[in-house]
Amino acid sequence: DGGITQSPKYLFRKEGQNVTLSCEQNLNHDAMYWYRQDPGQGLRLIYYSQIVNDFQKGDIAEGYSVSREKKESFPLTVTSAQKNPTAFYLCASSSTGTSGEQYFGPGTRLTVT
Amino acid sequence: AQTVTQSQPEMSVQEAETVTLSCTYDTSESDYYLFWYKQPPSRQMILVIRQEAYKQQNATENRFSVNFQKAAKSFSLKISDSQLGDAAMYFCAYRSLSGTYKYIFGTGTRLKVLA
Numbered sequence: 001d002g003g004i005t006q007s008p009k010y011l012f013r014k015e016g017q018n019v020t021l022s023c024e025q026n027l028n029h030d031a032m033y034w035y036r037q038d039p040g041q042g043l044r045l046i047y048y049s050q051i052v053n054d055f056q057k058g059d060i061a062e063g064y065s066v067s068r069e070k071k072e073s074f075p076l077t078v079t080s081a082q083k084n085p086t087a088f089y090l091c092a093s094s095s096t097g098t099s100g101e102q103y104f105g106p107g108t109r110l111t112v113t
Numbered sequence: 114a115q116t117v118t119q120s121q122p123e124m125s126v127q128e129a130e131t132v133t134l135s136c137t138y139d140t141s142e143s144d145y146y147l148f149w150y151k152q153p154p155s156r157q158m159i160l161v162i163r164q165e166a167y168k169q170q171n172a173t174e175n176r177f178s179v180n181f182q183k184a185a186k187s188f189s190l191k192i193s194d195s196q197l198g199d200a201a202m203y204f205c206a207y208r209s210l211s212g213t214y215k216y217i218f219g220t221g222t223r224l225k226v227l228a
Contacts, residue, residue, distance in 0.1 A: 104158035
């Protein structure tokens, strides 16, 4: 089955530690995205990538980093510089063709204490 | 820059009744996509319906339909014969057909379905 996987579903870290969230897709999509969702709020774009080895900052990129070495993978690192990292993180992908819609992974809930 | 506005933070509907969720957007472009996504308590985002701006006909998917008013930049979602499983957050989203492949999301509407 084609889809997007994110692991783990729940992640706990101590303050000051970097943590990497995994996102893998087998939909053969060129574009991939990371969003952050806080309680009662919509989706805020962290980073996106339209092609391998290229990515752009979204609206809230500070304290985060990404890489896109393979088409299928777009890991997100939450660094210690992110002041409020506890949130729900969603990964998505889309075709750069005409179908238009984004497909989402199940999300990772990160808790930093 | 494009913006998407959902002015109803929360809506309620009686089971089997019809409800309409509102969405307005701002853009200077003529070609774009509009979407409605559903996020149930599981938090998995699910595409409900999609509308291409160049199509005048309103999209429908079973009990879900949209009222797309391009000149007014309005894109409302109508849910007919509401079911308990329709209870969720609903997000309106915009994607340009030129330039980047960024999606712009509204802040969402929480829909409660009353038995």
